[in-house]
Amino acid sequence: MSAGASKPIASNPGPTRVDPALVARCQSGNPAAQQELYEACMPRVYRLATRLVGPQDAADVTQTIFLQAFSRLDQFQGAARFETWLYRLAVNEALQFLRRQKRYRSVPLETEPSANRDRSCLALEARELLDLAFAQIDPDLRAIFLLRESEQMSYEEIAQTLEIPAGTVGSRLNRARKQLQSVLSRLGWAP
Amino acid sequence: MTIDCHEVERLLSSYYDGELDRPSVATVEHHLAVCRECRSELRRFEDLSSLVREDDRQGLVPPPQLDWNTFARQLRESKSYPAVAPANRRSGLLDPVAVSPRWRPAIIAASFLLAVGLSAWWSLSGPRATPGETNLEAFVRQFIRDPETAQMRLLAQYRGEPIRTTAVARHLGLPIPTRPSAGEPFRLVSLHKLRMPCCDCVEAVCTRNDGTKIAVFGHNCAARVRLGNGKSQQVRCDGKICQLIELPESRFAAKWQVGNVRLLVVGARNKAEIERLVEWLRPDLPSSHS
Numbered sequence: 296m297s298a299g300a301s302k303p304i305a306s307n308p309g310p311t312r313v314d315p316a317l318v319a320r321c322q323s324g325n326p327a328a329q330q331e332l333y334e335a336c337m338p339r340v341y342r343l344a345t346r347l348v349g350p351q352d353a354a355d356v357t358q359t360i361f362l363q364a365f366s367r368l369d370q371f372q373g374a375a376r377f378e379t380w381l382y383r384l385a386v387n388e389a390l391q392f393l394r395r396q397k398r399y400r401s402v403p404l405e406t407e408p409s410a411n412r413d414r415s416c417l418a419l420e421a422r423e424l425l426d427l428a429f430a431q432i433d434p435d436l437r438a439i440f441l442l443r444e445s446e447q448m449s450y451e452e453i454a455q456t457l458e459i460p461a462g463t464v465g466s467r468l469n470r471a472r473k474q475l476q477s478v479l480s481r482l483g484w485a486p
Numbered sequence: 487m488t489i490d491c492h493e494v495e496r497l498l499s500s501y502y503d504g505e506l507d508r509p510s511v512a513t514v515e516h517h518l519a520v521c522r523e524c525r526s527e528l529r530r531f532e533d534l535s536s537l538v539r540e541d542d543r544q545g546l547v548p549p550p551q552l553d554w555n556t557f558a559r560q561l562r563e564s565k566s567y568p569a570v571a572p573a574n575r576r577s578g579l580l581d582p583v584a585v586s587p588r589w590r591p592a593i594i595a596a597s598f599l600l601a602v603g604l605s606a607w608w609s610l611s612g613p614r615a616t617p618g619e620t621n622l623e624a625f626v627r628q629f630i631r632d633p634e635t636a637q638m639r640l641l642a643q644y645r646g647e648p649i650r651t652t653a654v655a656r657h658l659g660l661p662i663p664t665r666p667s668a669g670e671p672f673r674l675v676s677l678h679k680l681r682m683p684c685c686d687c688v689e690a691v692c693t694r695n696d697g698t699k700i701a702v703f704g705h706n707c708a709a710r711v712r713l714g715n716g717k718s719q720q721v722r723c724d725g726k727i728c729q730l731i732e733l734p735e736s737r738f739a740a741k742w743q744v745g746n747v748r749l750l751v752v753g754a755r756n757k758a759e760i761e762r763l764v765e766w767l768r769p770d771l772p773s774s775h776s
C-alpha cells in the first residue's frame with residue numbers, strides 16, 4: 296500500500312496491514328522502502344494524533360513518532376504486527392505529550408463551559424463534535440476508543456498496543472463509550 | 487441462563503465489537519430481545535460509531551510538514567544523534583547526568599568557557615560549521631510550552647551530541663573550585679554540544695526546584711542568534727550587562743558575556759531569576775585549564 300503523503304486519508308479502509316518484508320527492507324536501510332512504509336502509515340498515525348492531541352500539535356507529534364520509529368526500527372522483532380508496534384509508540388508519545396503539556400500549559404485543555412453548550416449543535420460537524428468530546432474524556436480512554444473505532448483493532452491487538460490485560464479492554468471501552476455519550480449529549484448531540 | 491441489565495451492560499462493548507464467546511452472545515441477545523433500556527444503549531454505541539465513521543469519511547490532509555522529503559531530511563539530521571531514540575523512554579534525553587551537585591554550576595560554566603579553548607577536542611567529532619546566523623525562534627516558542635519535545639528537535643536539528651561531564655571535568659583538572667551547593671536554585675540535567683550555523687555551541691538544560699526547565703546556551707562567536715520579535719532591553723544583573731528579551735507566556739531570554747563566551751538563557755520567569763542564573767553561572771575557574 297502506498298498512499299501519497301498529501302492525499303486525504305481514505306474512508307476507513309480497515310486496519311493498515313504492513314507487509315513484513317517491507318519492514319525488513321527498511322531495517323536493512325533501503326530508502327525507497329522507508330518512504331513506502333512512511334507513506335503507508337503516516338496518514339493514519341497523523342489522524343490518530345490529531346484526535347489524541349488536537350489538530351495544532353498533531354503534525355509535530357506525528358513527526359516525533361516517526362523519528363522515533365525509524366531510529367528504533369531495529370528493535371522491532373517481527374513477533375507482533377508492525378502496526379501494533381508503531382501504534383504503541385504513537386499512543387505513548389501522544390499521551391506523554393499531553394502529560395507534559397498539561398504540566399506546562401497555563402490554560403486547561405477542556406473547552407470552557409460557555410454558551411456553546413446551550414447552542415444547538417446541529418450545525419456542528421462530526422469533527423468539531425468529536426474534537427470537543429475527545430478533549431473532555433481521559434486521554435487513555437480516547438486512545439482505546441480510537442484504536443477500536445477508527446483503527447478497527449481487535450481486543451487482542453488493542454491489549455498489545457496499550458500493554459494492558461486483554462480482559463480489561465471491554466470494560467475500558469464501556470467506560471470510554473459511556474463518557475463520550477454523556478459528553479456528546481451535554482453538547483447537544485442528538486443523532 | 488438469564489442475566490440482568492447490569493451484567494449486559496458489562497458485556498455490551500464486547501458483544502458490540504464481536505469479541506464475545508458464542509454462549510454469552512446468546513445470553514446477551516436473549517436479554518436485548520426483552521429489554522428496551524439495553525437495546526437503546528446498544529443503539530447509542532452504533533450512533534457513536536457512525537459519528538466516527540462520518541468524521542473518517544471527511545478525510546484529513548496531512549500538512550506539508552509531513553511530506554516524505556521534509557521528514558527524510560529531519561530523519562537524516564537526527565541520525566547522528568543517538569539519543570533521539572532512547573531504547574527506554576525513562577532513560578530519555580533530559581536525564582540527570584551523574585555528577586555531584588556541587589560540581590554542576592561550575593561544570594556548566596566551565597564547559598562554556600572550554601568551548602573557546604577546546605576546538606581541537608571538538609574537531610575530533612567533525613568540522614566546524616561555517617559561521618552564520620542561528621535561528622532559535624521555533625525552539626524558544628516550543629521550549630516554553632513543551633521543553634522535552636523542543637529539546638529533542640533542537641538536538642536533531644543541530645546534531646546534538648551529549649558531552650560527558652566527566653570529560654569536561656577531566657579537561658578542567660579536578661578539583662573544581664565551586665560555591666557551596668546550599669540553596670542551589672537549578673540542577674543540571676543535560677549537557678550537549680550543538681553544531682549551530684554560527685558555531686559549535688554548548689547547551690545545558692537545567693531544572694528549577696519545581697522541576698520546570700530552562701535552557702542555557704554558550705557560544706564562542708559573535709554571530710546573531712534570533713529569538714523572535716519580543717521586546718528587548720538592557721539590564722544589569724549581578725553586575726553584568728544583560729540583554730533581556732521578552733518571550734511568549736511571560737517568559738524571558740537573556741544574553742550576557744563571560745570572557746569570550748556569550749551566554750544565552752531561554753525560559754526564565756523574571757529578572758530576579760536571570761540574576762540568580764548569572765550568579766550561578768559565574769565561572770569559578772582555575773586560571774589555566776590546559
Ligand SMILES: [Zn+2]
Pocket residue numbers: 490491492494517521522523524525
Ligand atoms: Zn437490560
